[in-house]
Amino acid sequence: MSFSTDVKNELARVTDEQSCCHVAELAALMRMGGTMLISGHNTVGVNFTTENAAVARKALTLIKHGFGLATEVVVTRARRLKKANSYHVRVAPSPVVAKLLAELGIMRGEVINAGRDMGLLRKACCRRAYLRGAFLGGGSVSRPEGEYHLELVTGNHDFAKTLVRLLKSFGLPARMTDRKQDFVVYLKDGDAITSLLRIIGAHNALFAFENVRVVKDMRNQVNRLVNCETANLQKTVNAAVRQVESIRLVAARMGLDKLPPSLQEAAELRLAHQEATLQELVDLADGRVGKSGMNHRLRKLEQIARDLEGKE
Template structure:
């Protein structure tokens, strides 16, 4: 029996990143450095660099990247687990000081490649249908802060930092900043999907806001009408509507006979503006308050 697992939104993004051609050797080295900072561990005894990746797409990218810049692969191990989503691939290579001899923050092209390696190695993004959140695991505080600063400098992207017991994370919450980040590292196809989802969410939000406003307005109108009727009925019982001034008596009778009408609709029947009618009803309520509570 074959079980087909739906890929996560993050994995779909990484699948697109894998297809992006490598740039110069320096850009490729900068991307490798991104992988190292996100998922690289140094085995002191074997003097090996060990990458532990949960993403099969990221693993393919890393292997092709190492081949592109002639970095030998010592061993590849797929760790087994009862939960296939928790499996990860270990890729081992001999450590070299040359891996670290590049400054990814000195040039925008190098920084973009570095970001791509960071996201492939330790990044994830929540499906925007649910909410907006992108994050990258980064263990070294100085690298994290430099990345945050460079994101702002090169792309005007605002990011935050959170420290957890075993790691640190750089995160982006604004959908505008998330889309700028994805565009910078080379995402195009998924970006169009995200734009569509954002537009749909915005439309739904506007509709919900409008419906809520209409419902709230209907409640306020009903409560206001009920108060007006209560005031008129109280005056009718305590002093009689015929004791009201002629203009108020006319309004009082009209309201009692047309409880379902809005102020605008009732005003049209009485040849009064909404403001004029509201003013007369307020005067009626003031008179009624002499005899009791009309709230």
């Protein structure tokens, strides 16, 4: 079962007490997965389609309990690809359905409202319910173990713009793009996705997302620290190898006894402790020189070696 399915199954069990929220949620559901059925008697019906049984039950409950309409559920099975079940919640054409569509804001008189539902979204609770319905009808979210990505897919451009404005009203950095015949409203920030899950009431999914996210962030932090430590260790090893080679060249060309006492001491310490870090060499010097002083002496030895090579 995908993470998106887990989220939808949880959201399908969320119930609002206020009837205005039922209307907002059903309006978004219908805009995502609903179609109008027009009969020969100038009456309309409704068909809502989904592949999630829990979402179908939620749509059925909102239609029957909120509006008292007679409904039927038809289950079909695809013959190709994944052969998943499709659930069709149907309301037969009747004059009463026109009143339903008008209350949902889908019809304004005899004109279809393209997707500007701001009249339904005056209250914060209705805005949350509307986003929940949009996710139930056409949303998906990737598992937190991978890249963070949540999207709402619709074929209605005006509805997609309404979703973007609504998400931004909650401070979420929503963006929109097109994909073939559809419009995709998406979030790619982990904080934004967890905020949306909280807003629409998917609290169990939120906790699961955050748990994985914490482990993932901790693992990434440990990897960064290990990589940094490895890089520093490699730099230390490279510097030590370079210094030892320079000191050996100086010893072979002119002899270490020709060096000033401070450089001779540094050269002997490095030759005796070839894997030691700079701080460890300072400690071995028993406080006679600091870290910057030891570094200066080793650099001076490298410079002498370069000069000797240049003369030759």
